[in-house]
Amino acid sequence: MTAFSPRPVVSKPASKSASPESNVTVGNLPPADSQKRVSEWMKSFQDRVCQGLEEADGVGKFQQDAWERPEGGGGRSRVMRDGNVFEQGGVNFSEVWGDQLPPSILAQRPEAAGHSFYATGTSMVLHPKNPHIPTVHLNYRYFEAGPVWWFGGGIDLTPFYPVEEDVVHFHKTLKEACDRHNPEYYNTFKLWCDEYFYLKHRDETRGVGGIFFDYQDNSGTLYPLSYPGSQADTVAADYAEKVGPVADRSWEDVFSFSQSCGLAFLPSYTPIVQKRKNTKYGDRERNFQLYRRGRYVEFNLVYDRGTIFGLQTNGRTESILMSLPPLVRWEYNYQPEPGSPEARLYEIFLKPQDWVNWKG
């Protein structure tokens, strides 16, 4: 990897660079070693996740590729293939910097225009072999650009043959992590996740959701309503009523929250792996899993802002698209048989539900 980037210089005073509507208090700058602290956390988090997944798999091991980005930065991509549990799993750490954020992000953070940026994060997608084990995705990231900084990320679960107690366990574990920081977090970021991981052209959520957040800084605004990736206008409109401002947060508060979310992953997911890894399946379940993986591809290539950011910033394509499943099926006009387990997925689990209070 090339030399560590200098911190982007805050070249304009806050009163000029921040728009009057902005909630960003630039007086509350990140600590001097913010980039180093976050990237070291992201790396140690990658290590921890890989170790936990190797233990859960029992056989598969991660192989690492370290890579450099010509314009600045690099990363380490780790892939497990043909494990006992995981058909393919990728856990990526990256750290990139450059002269200017791409237009899709500048539209949301106009204060960053004309400033260099720094971004670091860890992302993960696991494609288990057994269709009774859900696919899971995670991504935590941090940005600095001129006067602004923010944390983003989330985690979401995509089952094929879901078991309700697993879904409830997953959401409760995330809620506990959120609640340690702010009682508003889980509800807000659960809703945001349902909105974000929504395939408009299918009128389906990607799976049973989880939590998702972006642009979390020292302001009191949890959900910026102008969020450009917003897919479901009706859900977005709900926020205006449901989500009020929270008390101001420091950089340390938001970083600490992001870490708690990351640490919640293994306990939210590995118990599901243990419970379902020996459930029998046949061609029917496998074919349905391959078909549903197509939705994962559709989401990642059409909507996912992480993918779009990576491709727009000349990221490493193989690392960005490592999230795509190893084998996928499309079938024209497939409809699940009424009353089947496949139909149950569509009827219950591909719509937003209140999983923490789920009574069935």
Added chain:
Amino acid sequence: MTAFSPRPVVSKPASKSASPESNVTVGNLPPADSQKRVSEWMKSFQDRVCQGLEEADGVGKFQQDAWERPEGGGGRSRVMRDGNVFEQGGVNFSEVWGDQLPPSILAQRPEAAGHSFYATGTSMVLHPKNPHIPTVHLNYRYFEAGPVWWFGGGIDLTPFYPVEEDVVHFHKTLKEACDRHNPEYYNTFKLWCDEYFYLKHRDETRGVGGIFFDYQDNSGTLYPLSYPGSQADTVAADYAEKVGPVADRSWEDVFSFSQSCGLAFLPSYTPIVQKRKNTKYGDRERNFQLYRRGRYVEFNLVYDRGTIFGLQTNGRTESILMSLPPLVRWEYNYQPEPGSPEARLYEIFLKPQDWVNWKG
């Protein structure tokens, strides 16, 4: 299908609605029955293509779904599955209308803002079973919106284990169709195709190209340089030097050219099917085909304007995504073995080449 749409009214005189820079001479309006004539051609073209493909397959038959679009219009989707030659093939006719074109098109045709639109077209993607037969895609379409109208479309070939004589045959057949109308067409639209079917994040063309054009109207401009889907800036810059204006064309001229392109499809492709359908293949070739099909998915979901137009205008998702292959593989960091047939694909066929004059 709901009742036929009324022709969008040209509500402003040309001098007001067309910008001073516009090349569109609105005085040259389409004939009064333009929509009916083009949509009937598109339907008869769909019939002809399906019949030719059933003959080429020998076993497979197309099944039709007719559908309606709630906002106006509809179509008929035809799919062949598990044929002798074609693992899956889809041929779609559609005809849609509405109050306003989506922003992506209005950016290119600002004169259409505030006007209702009409669009009709036929599109096709074939995924053969045998990896020695190329995948092929075709799409011809027609738009009217207020003072503007245009034809667009093209055809491109995506081989896995290409044979040079097949590629030359394909391009020569297209060139002959183009040359009957204008000596500039083939070179211009071949370059445009190389530019359009380019995967920037892979630095690969999708296949060996063919022809592609859009916004063809009664102006003398073949290639509008501000074309927003442009992927390869260097190629776009080349146009400014290579492509001059052609003599003004009438609506009939452009419609006739579009029909000639459509009619060139069967003779450009079915001889390749006949020559290669009995070539033996094994797991290696099949696995490579499934892997390369992933690029098709990446192109269609990330770049393809037909797909994006369909999803943006609330088109029928199953018909739009019928182009996606029935089975696809992704493999992290795959590199073809040096000197292998797979490496030859990358080295020769995934770069723009002068196929009509190809000497090998």
